[in-house]
Amino acid sequence: MFHPRRTLRALLLPLAAGLTLLALPAPPADAASTLTNGGFEADGTGTATPAGWSSYSASGQTSASFTESGGHGGSHRLTHWASTAYKVETYQYLSGLTNGTYTLTAWVRSGGGQNAAYLALRNCGSAEQRTDLPISSSDWIRVVTSVKVTSGQCTISVNSDANAGNWINVDDLTFAPGSTGTSVHGADISSLAKSEAKGGVYRTASGTADDAVTILRDAGMNYARLKVWVDPADGYNTRTQVLALAKRIKAAGMKLLVDFHYSDTWADPGKQTKPAAWANHSYSRLKTDVYSHTYDVLNALKAQGTTADMVQVGNEINGGMLWSEGSTSNFSQLAGLLNSGYDAAKAVSSATRVALHLADAGDDGTVRWWFDNATTYGVKYDVIGLSYYGYWHGSLAAAQATLDDTASRYGKPVFVAETAYPFRLDSDDALTNQIDTTGELVAGYPATVTGQTRWMNDVASIVEAVPGGRGLGVFSWEATWTAVTGNGWDPADATSGNGWENQALFGYDDRALASMAWFRHR
Numbered sequence: 001m002f003h004p005r006r007t008l009r010a011l012l013l014p015l016a017a018g019l020t021l022l023a024l025p026a027p028p029a030d031a032a033s034t035l036t037n038g039g040f041e042a043d044g045t046g047t048a049t050p051a052g053w054s055s056y057s058a059s060g061q062t063s064a065s066f067t068e069s070g071g072h073g074g075s076h077r078l079t080h081w082a083s084t085a086y087k088v089e090t091y092q093y094l095s096g097l098t099n100g101t102y103t104l105t106a107w108v109r110s111g112g113g114q115n116a117a118y119l120a121l122r123n124c125g126s127a128e129q130r131t132d133l134p135i136s137s138s139d140w141i142r143v144v145t146s147v148k149v150t151s152g153q154c155t156i157s158v159n160s161d162a163n164a165g166n167w168i169n170v171d172d173l174t175f176a177p178g179s180t181g182t183s184v185h186g187a188d189i190s191s192l193a194k195s196e197a198k199g200g201v202y203r204t205a206s207g208t209a210d211d212a213v214t215i216l217r218d219a220g221m222n223y224a225r226l227k228v229w230v231d232p233a234d235g236y237n238t239r240t241q242v243l244a245l246a247k248r249i250k251a252a253g254m255k256l257l258v259d260f261h262y263s264d265t266w267a268d269p270g271k272q273t274k275p276a277a278w279a280n281h282s283y284s285r286l287k288t289d290v291y292s293h294t295y296d297v298l299n300a301l302k303a304q305g306t307t308a309d310m311v312q313v314g315n316e317i318n319g320g321m322l323w324s325e326g327s328t329s330n331f332s333q334l335a336g337l338l339n340s341g342y343d344a345a346k347a348v349s350s351a352t353r354v355a356l357h358l359a360d361a362g363d364d365g366t367v368r369w370w371f372d373n374a375t376t377y378g379v380k381y382d383v384i385g386l387s388y389y390g391y392w393h394g395s396l397a398a399a400q401a402t403l404d405d406t407a408s409r410y411g412k413p414v415f416v417a418e419t420a421y422p423f424r425l426d427s428d429d430a431l432t433n434q435i436d437t438t439g440e441l442v443a444g445y446p447a448t449v450t451g452q453t454r455w456m457n458d459v460a461s462i463v464e465a466v467p468g469g470r471g472l473g474v475f476s477w478e479a480t481w482t483a484v485t486g487n488g489w490d491p492a493d494a495t496s497g498n499g500w501e502n503q504a505l506f507g508y509d510d511r512a513l514a515s516m517a518w519f520r521h522r
Contacts, residue, residue, distance in 0.1 A: 033096035035156065038173035040067050041074045050078065053092050061086040064160070072107040072140045072171040080117075080160040081167040091157040094175065099125075103146040103178040104156060105465075108133045109169040112444035115161040117168050119143065125151030129522075133168055134458035135444030139397030140171070144465045145522075146180040182464050184415055184473025185519045186223030186257070187216060187505065191481040193241040194234070198486040203511045212480050213245075215512050216505070217252040220519030224249045225257040225417075225475050227315065228297055230275035232264050233492035239297045246306035255309040257475070258301070259357070259417075260294060260341065262314060262321050265491055269318040269359050272326070283325045283333055287340045290322075294344035298352070307349050312417070313341030316359040316387060318370065328373070335377035342380040353382040357417050361386035362394025364402040371410055383472065384410065385417030388459060390442040391435055400462040407470035415472035416463055420503040421455035422447040423515060428483035428508045431497025447502070449515050456518035464522065476518075479505040 036052025037043075047067045049055045055062040064082040071077040080088055102121075110117055112135035122128040124147045131145040147154065158170050192200075192212055202212035213224070226245055229237045242258065249256050261267040264275045274281075278289050294313070301308055320327040320334045328334060342354045356374070358367055367386065374381070384406055388399045399416075407414045425436050425447045438447070445451040456476060463471040481487070481500050488496030507513050 033094060035092060035094065035173060035175045038175075039071065039074045039171060040076045040078050041071070043067055043076075045069050045076065050090070053090050055088065055090050057086070057088045059087060061088055064088040064162075065090045070169075074171075077169045077171040078158065079167060079169055080158070080162065082162070082164065084164050085162065087161045089157055089159045091155055093123075093153065093155045095153040097149050097152050097154060099149050099152060100177055101146055101148050101179040102154065102175055103144055103180050104173065104175050105142065105144050106173045107140045107142050107171050109136050109138070109140055110134065111137045111167045113163055113166045114168075115163070117160050117162065117166075119145060119170075120157040120159060121145060121147035122155050122157060123151075124149045124154035131461060132454070132457060133170075134396050134461055135454070136396055137443070139395055140169075141397050141400055141462065142465045143461050144180045146178065180464055180469070181522045182460060182471055182473035184223045184475070185221060185460075185521060186225055186473065187221055187476040187479035188225040188227070188259075188418065189213070189216070189245070189478070189480045190225070190227040190237055190259075191478055191487060193245055194236040194487045195480060195482065195484045198484045200480075200482060200484040200487065201510050202480065202506055203509070205512045205514065207509075207511055211248070212506070213248045213252050213254075216479060216516070216519075217254060219512065219516035221254065221516075222519070223255045223257060223309075223473070223475070225259055225477075227259040227261055229261055229491075230264050230293060231277055234494070236491065239300060242297060243300055243304060243306075246301055247304065250306045256301075256306065257310040257312065257355075258297065258308045259312040259315055260297075262290060262293070267314070267321065268316040272317070272319065272321045272323045274322050278322070283336075286322055286325055287336055290337050290340040291344045294341045295348060298345055298348040302348055308345075308352050310353045310355055310383065311341075311345045312355045312357045312385060313338050313345070313381070315357055317356065318358050318360070318366065328370070331373045331377050335374070335379045338374075338379050338381070354380070355383040355385045355415075355417070356381045357385040357387070359387040360393045361388035361402050361416065362398040364398070364405050367402055367406055368409065371406065375410070382412065384412050384414045386414065387418040388416050389419060390421070390445070390455065390459075391440050396458060396462055399459075400465065403463060403466050403471065407466050407468065413470045413472045414463070414466060416459055416474040418475060418477035419456070419459050420477050420500075421445060421452045422502040423449045423452040423507070423513060424502050426502070427497075427499075428501045429485075429497040431488070431499050433502050434499045435503070449513050452503075452513070453515040453518055456515060457521055460518060460521040476505060478503075482506050482510065483508070
């Protein structure tokens with residue numbers, strides 16, 4: 001398995017997933033201090049070594065790098081392709097740089113299947129930085145990576161270690177002062193308390209039983225998400241479990257996102273059922289219910305020294321919440337309910353960020369409609385969260401377009417509140433999994449640990465690329481929901497199964513999967 005970014009130390013490891021960069025010829029003496037021909041327009045079609053660039057292949061396959069028509073912003077692009085397996089690098093050396101942090105931005109496409117296909121910033125005086133090319137065979141995707149230049153020089157590098165017929169397109173590269181990165185590398189672990197109570201065990205990759213929170217923290221996770229129901233039939237996902245888990249999360253040095261469903265069971269675009277205790281309450285009383293419930297949970301967290309860092313007022317509220325009073329068909333009433341939750345959160349801690357969460361990051365039109373209405377009706381919030389499941393919500397390019405537009409249009413940070421991908425298709429219990437056939441998978445991403453890792457990294461990459469540093473990061477859903485008898489979908493049915501265990505971050509042997517490496521995404 002290859003990782004999305006490797007430090008320079010990683011080059012001492014076997015180079016099967018990359019190129020032998022240390023064997024490259026010396027950089028040209030006339031290197032420029034700004035990127036030359038980043039749009040590959042200077043030479044026309046068929047140029048093996050574009051103006052300003054150099055090509056290298058340890059096996060003499062430099063012809064696998066060439067320009068051709070069909071650019072992103074202009075008429076031409078750089079392509080890597082060959083009819084036989086190949087390794088090739090197209091690179092440009094810059095000197096005379098003012099020391100500081102720089103960001104490489106590029107528009108890319110890839111048919112997938114390579115051993116490795118990535119952009120790299122190396123020989124810059126600090127650790128090499130890399131970003132993989134997301135798999136997208138038709139739509140251009142913008143990716144970024146940044147590096148600290150300490151030696152006045154840097155090499156910008158496009159790399160392929162590919163099988164016969166694999167291809168990438170790269171275009172419109174820029175290299176300029178600035179930094180990138182995401183602050184949220186998280187996972188929802190709401191199932192953990194019930195899983196442990198029912199006998200669930202979590203192990204390190206080597207097989208040692210350990211605390212799941214510790215295992216996730218050690219893998220690089222820095223933010224945990226916990227859902228809250230009001231009075232669920234099984235007694236789990238209530239304030240009691242949130243308080244207990246919050247202590248473990250904060251003790252591990254992580255931040256905490258509390259996800260209020262305002263229901264006794266799952267709330268999502270298809271159902272927003274009022275808690276039984278609130279079923280006959282008036283709209284005015286519901287506003288009080290939302291405030292009181294939100295304040296109660298958050299104030300209890302604060303009192304025990306585990307103040308929530310972020311709060312979701314509602315879960316996947318595309319159609320509103322607390323139906324029918326809080327439906328989007330009456331947005332003014334929905335606004336009142338949402339603002340009650342916001343006010344309660346801020347009353348407990350003004351530093352806690354309040355997020356509004358919709359499903360379907362691939363549908364920019366719906367997201368625009370919803371948040372335009374939120375603006376019209378004066379809904380208060382700090383952050384926008386979107387669910388993005390590639391097998392339901394469209395392409396990475398569509399999700400990127402929505403994230404970019406949303407951050408720009410509303411001037412708020414954005415994050416992917418939920419995403420996941422299967423590491424296998426078969427079930428570990430009697431219930432058929434939500435995703436269980438190859439026809440449901442995203443093209444280029446197999447149902448393997450490698451495929452799961454790649455998906456999580458590529459989603460993180462499009463969030464990282466949101467302009468203006470407004471991309472906060474990603475939450476994996478649901479990292480600890482393994483197949484444990486009694487911990488199924490239905491809180492009212494102890495015999496219900498779990499249709500999601502093949503998308504957790506622990507395998508069927510309870511061991512931590514290598515796909516946890518995505519937490520290290522910058």
